[in-house]
Amino acid sequence: MNPVALAFAAFVTAAIGTVGGLGGAILLVPVLVLSGMEAKYAAPLGLVSVAAGSLAAAPHQLAARVVNHRIGVATEIVASSAALIGALVSGLIGQSVLAVLLGVVALVAAFAGARRKGVRNLPDSSLSEVDVGETPGTLAGVYPLGDEFVPYRANRLPLGLLGMGMAGLISGLSGVGGGWVKTPTASEVMHVPVKVAAATSTFTVGVTAAVGLLVYESQGRIVISDAALVAAAGLIGGTVGVRLQHLLPPPLVRRGLSVILAVIGVLLIVRR
DSSP, rough: OOOOHHHHHHHHHHHHHHHHSSOOOOHHHHHHHTTTHHHHHHHHHHHHHHHHHHHHHHHHHTTOOOOOOOHHHHHHHHHHHHHHHHHHTTTTTHHOOOOOOOOHHHHHHHHHHHHHHOSOOOOOOOOOOOGGGEOOSEEEEEEEEEEEEEEOOOOOOHHHHHHHHHHHHHHHHHSSSSSHHHHIIIIISSOOOOOHHHHHHHHHHHHHHHHHHHHHHTTTTOHHHHHHHHHHHHHHHHHHHHHHTTSOOOOHHHHHHHHHHHHHHHHHHHHH
């Protein structure tokens, strides 16, 4: 893929991934493989895109007060450890196996995105601006939703941590990032509101990506010029995406993304 096409792909996928809360790499890595790039070199670029998108979106999401740091730290320890294992194992997997793995991951992501539910946690009229934030000593908090305020609490932590571990393992193996697993896990398994789940996932997924990138670099799988280009485009795309997040309905974006992922997944498996 030529530099202009690579930059454009990184920009578009980072923007779409940030809007949907799934991470741009779930689109970027399959696109790169379909363009002819070897999966072992596409995977590191996917993690670079994830890290860049996370860095770009973080200031806006922190300002919106929808990131829960305690939930992020608790889940990221498991995800990063699993990402390290996945990255180490990925160097032993052949090109065709990685392509099929990416195809399966894309299809699972498409299915998960299509099944995402709406808001579960309802506003509480007794809460006010002073209640917004994290509840000390717990995995709970309150976030603003328009002129209302919504309380929440993370449930089923052991099962949630298992899902976060799977997200890290997949991230390290395939380079697609773990946001597409982290966000639905936090939302549907742990019952964290979608806005908080997506923002916290985007905020922490860069750490998971960094762990995998350290291993990829030790394996000589990172092309610095391509990585720098993807990082720059990912920063811009992530900034655009987080602004679009306030304008476009996330369910509509996720459904559209699911259709694209399904097509990519089938093509990867058929063309392996």
